[in-house]
Amino acid sequence: xxNLKIFYTSDVHxxxxxxxxxxxxxxxxxxxxxxxxxxxxxxxxxxxGGDVLQGSPFAAYAAREGLRPHPCAQALNLGGYxxxxxxxxxxxxxxxxxxxxxxxxxxxxxxxxxxDRDGRLPIRPWTVHVxxxxxxxxxxxxxxxxxxxxxxxxxVALLEIDEPLAAIRRALAEMCAQAEVDVKVLxxxxxxxxxxxxxxxxxxxxxxxxxxxxxxxxxxxLLAGHQHLAVAGVDICGTRAAQPSSGxxxxxxxxxxxxxxxxxxxxxxxxPPASAPLESAVCALSAVESRVQAWLxxxxxxxxxxxxxxxxxxxxxxxxxxxxxxxxxxxxxSGAEISACSLPNEFKGMDRAVTVRxxxxxxxxxxxxxxxxxxxxxxxxxVEHTASYFAVEHGEVCVNSxxxxxxIEHYNYDYFSGMDYTIDLRRPTGDxxxxxxxxxxxxxxxxxxxxxxxxxxxxxxxxxxxxxxxxVERDIQADVAELITRYIEERRDIIVDKHNYLxxxxxx
Numbered sequence: 001x002x003n004l005k006i007f008y009t010s011d012v013h014x015x016x017x018x019x020x021x022x023x024x025x026x027x028x029x030x031x032x033x034x035x036x037x038x039x040x041x042x043x044x045x046x047x048x049g050g051d052v053l054q055g056s057p058f059a060a061y062a063a064r065e066g067l068r069p070h071p072c073a074q075a076l077n078l079g080g081y082x083x084x085x086x087x088x089x090x091x092x093x094x095x096x097x098x099x100x101x102x103x104x105x106x107x108x109x110x111x112x113x114x115x116d117r118d119g120r121l122p123i124r125p126w127t128v129h130v131x132x133x134x135x136x137x138x139x140x141x142x143x144x145x146x147x148x149x150x151x152x153x154x155x156v157a158l159l160e161i162d163e164p165l166a167a168i169r170r171a172l173a174e175m176c177a178q179a180e181v182d183v184k185v186l187x188x189x190x191x192x193x194x195x196x197x198x199x200x201x202x203x204x205x206x207x208x209x210x211x212x213x214x215x216x217x218x219x220x221x222l223l224a225g226h227q228h229l230a231v232a233g234v235d236i237c238g239t240r241a242a243q244p245s246s247g248x249x250x251x252x253x254x255x256x257x258x259x260x261x262x263x264x265x266x267x268x269x270x271x272p273p274a275s276a277p278l279e280s281a282v283c284a285l286s287a288v289e290s291r292v293q294a295w296l297x298x299x300x301x302x303x304x305x306x307x308x309x310x311x312x313x314x315x316x317x318x319x320x321x322x323x324x325x326x327x328x329x330x331x332x333x334s335g336a337e338i339s340a341c342s343l344p345n346e347f348k349g350m351d352r353a354v355t356v357r358x359x360x361x362x363x364x365x366x367x368x369x370x371x372x373x374x375x376x377x378x379x380x381x382x383v384e385h386t387a388s389y390f391a392v393e394h395g396e397v398c399v400n401s402x403x404x405x406x407x408i409e410h411y412n413y414d415y416f417s418g419m420d421y422t423i424d425l426r427r428p429t430g431d432x433x434x435x436x437x438x439x440x441x442x443x444x445x446x447x448x449x450x451x452x453x454x455x456x457x458x459x460x461x462x463x464x465x466x467x468x469x470x471x472v473e474r475d476i477q478a479d480v481a482e483l484i485t486r487y488i489e490e491r492r493d494i495i496v497d498k499h500n501y502l503x504x505x506x507x508x
Contacts (some may be wrong), residue, residue, distance in 0.1 A: 001239055003043055003256065004045070006045045006046075006253070007225070011244070012316045015031065016032055016072075017289055020247070030248050032075070032277035037274040047223060048081055050084065050089075050090055051090060053090045053098070053101060057469050060471050066145045070101045075281065077106045078281040084141075086141070092151070102123070109121075111141040112125035125234060137182065139187060140186050142186065143189040144226055147500070164188075165213065168186065169216070181226065182258050183256055184221070192224065192229070193207075193403070199211075210224045210339065215238075228375075229407055230243065239401050240268055252269070300488040302352055304496060309346075309362075319415065319502045327341050327415065333487075338438070338450070340416050341414065341454065342415065347362045363484055365456065367455070367479070368455045370472055371473045372453065373448055376443040384433050385463055403438075418438065421435060426506075451470075454480060
């Protein structure tokens with residue numbers, strides 16, 4: 001009997017130290033606390049499923065300063081990572097930044113469906129790792145193809161992006177034809193498109209295809225990611241699949257046994273962080289972390305009111321001053337007539353005395369802006385889809401389950417500024433928008449307006465299929481968090497827009 005142990009993380013999003021950066025309090029999270037819990041030997045693999053380079057202030061600072069060796073690569077090197085795949089957010093800073101990370105990374109990057117056209121990035125589709133006990137582990141890597149929808153056009157133009165199912169099938173066949181393999185592992189930056197209890201299809205967009213992969217191919221282990229959904233382990237058509245949560249709050253431990261007869265037994269479980277972070281990692285990157293903390297506490301300006309996070313449903317029903325503020329920045333930067341934005345699932349909010357920490361802990365995404373030319377008809381369809389966020393059960397308003405499963409997606413509810421609009425929850429989904437007024441009059445179906453949205457929403461992600469085909473009037477290649485910081489620093493004393501653009505008519 002030969003054994004294989006895997007320690008697996010995904011969607012770390014730059015959270016290496018045990019903090020969420022909203023404060024300096026130590027928390028039970030961070031890659032260094034996970035790495036301290038790894039007990040390795042020659043029959044162990046340490047693997048990451050992508051989305052390392054974006055998400056935390058540490059990652060933002062590393063990208064901003066262009067530090068070498070790349071601190072994110074150092075963080076994985078110090079934990080003994082051997083294999084990684086690419087996540088969609090690893091492309092956010094462009095191929096030069098990604099190349100720097102991969103050059104400084106000691107782990108092998110596996111991704112069979114995305115590669116740069118020039119072939120400069122050190123990416124392989126598959127490999128076979130022979131353990132100390134002689135067990136041959138075949139590993140394939142893959143990423144969601146939605147990179148082509150979310151990333152900047154100039155980045156996508158430099159990439160060849162294949163559909164995952166075909167690319168994975170091709171890589172698996174090639175690996176098995178060229179090498180003897182005892183255990184087959186897929187590292188997949190994508191999640192589950194089906195309900196893991198009932199098997200019901202939850203989404204057929206192609207963003208997440210783990211269940212289809214398990215049904216159609218014979219991997220022994222599938223290591224999923226991207227959804228930020230903790231799954232200790234599920235058996236799908238003979239494949240053991242698991243996924244950790246995001247932000248380095250836990251890791252997946254996989255234990256496999258292979259008998260001499262070839263029979264396999266695979267189990268997996270979620271593991272918590274250690275009580276203290278890996279000392280060698282903290283020492284190696286503490287100087288960078290100190291610079292990050294100093295940068296975060298730099299004063300930026302003052303707001304006339306605080307912008308607290310609130311709860312997602314109450315924000316959606318009543319409007320949020322924070323959304324008004326983000327839309328104000330977007331309107332200023334874009335010159336558009338209407339702006340739309342969303343709020344993260346979780347965020348810090350901003351105090352009246354705003355610091356950089358407030359901004360980067362509140363607007364956590366690496367988005368740029370696009371100005372779209374939209375008709376009143378398409379705008380109504382846009383608002384109608386946003387209005388589908390609400391469900392009415394037993395006379396009470398709640399969040400539609402489609403925004404909660406298979407992934408929590410409060411960030412797919414949008415807030416609009418520049419027009420007054422009414423959503424009537426007494427009416428059926430798809431026919432809830434009863435008014436959209438601008439300048440004191442209703443917006444006409446054929447009327448054209450300039451709409452500012454972030455690059456993520458402009459891609460149509462979240463079911464906003466009415467947006468991708470619209471004419472792009474302007475592409476603003478500046479990170480929204482940077483635009484917010486610049487807006488605050490230039491004005492210093494800011495009066496927040498308190499206008500209530502949204503009226504929600506609730507059931508009687």
